[in-house]
C-alpha cells in the first residue's frame with residue numbers, strides 16, 4: 001500500500017497526540033494524585049442547615065488527621081477560615097445550600113464540585129504549611145468572584 005509522505009506525517013502526528021493525551025491522564029493520576037470523585041452521599045438541599053451531618057461545621061482533629069465540614073452558599077463558604085495539620089490526611093465534606101459551587105484550594109490537588117443534593121467528599125494531604133486560598137470555581141452568580149475562604153496548614157514540614 002502506498003501512503004503518501006504527507007499523510008504519514010499526519011498519521012504519526014495524531015498518534016503522538018493520542019499518546020500525549022493518555023500521558024496527561026497517567027501523570028495526573030500517578031504523579032499528582034488527582035482522581036475523579038467516587039463518594040456518593042445525598043442530602044436534602046433545602047434542609048442543609050438542620051442536617052445533623054452539617055450541624056458541627058469546621059475542623060475536627062484526631063491524632064490520625066482531620067475532617068473539615070463546610071457548607072458552600074451564594075457567595076461564601078461556612079466556615080470561612082479553617083486550620084488543618086500538615087502532613088496528615090484531611091477529609092473535606094461539603095454540600096451546597098443553593099446552587100452548584102466549586103471548592104478549589106489554590107496550589108494543591110484539593111478540588112471538587114459542590115452540587116446541591118449531594119455531599120462532596122475527598123481526602124488529601126497538605127505537605128507544606130502556610131496559608132492557602134480557597135475559591136469557588138463554578139460560576140454561581142453575580143458575586144461568584146467574591147466567594148472565597150482561607151485554609152491555614154499548621155505544623156512543621158513532615
Ligand SMILES: [Cu+2]
Pocket residue numbers: 073074075100101102136137138139140144147
Ligand atoms: Cu460559588
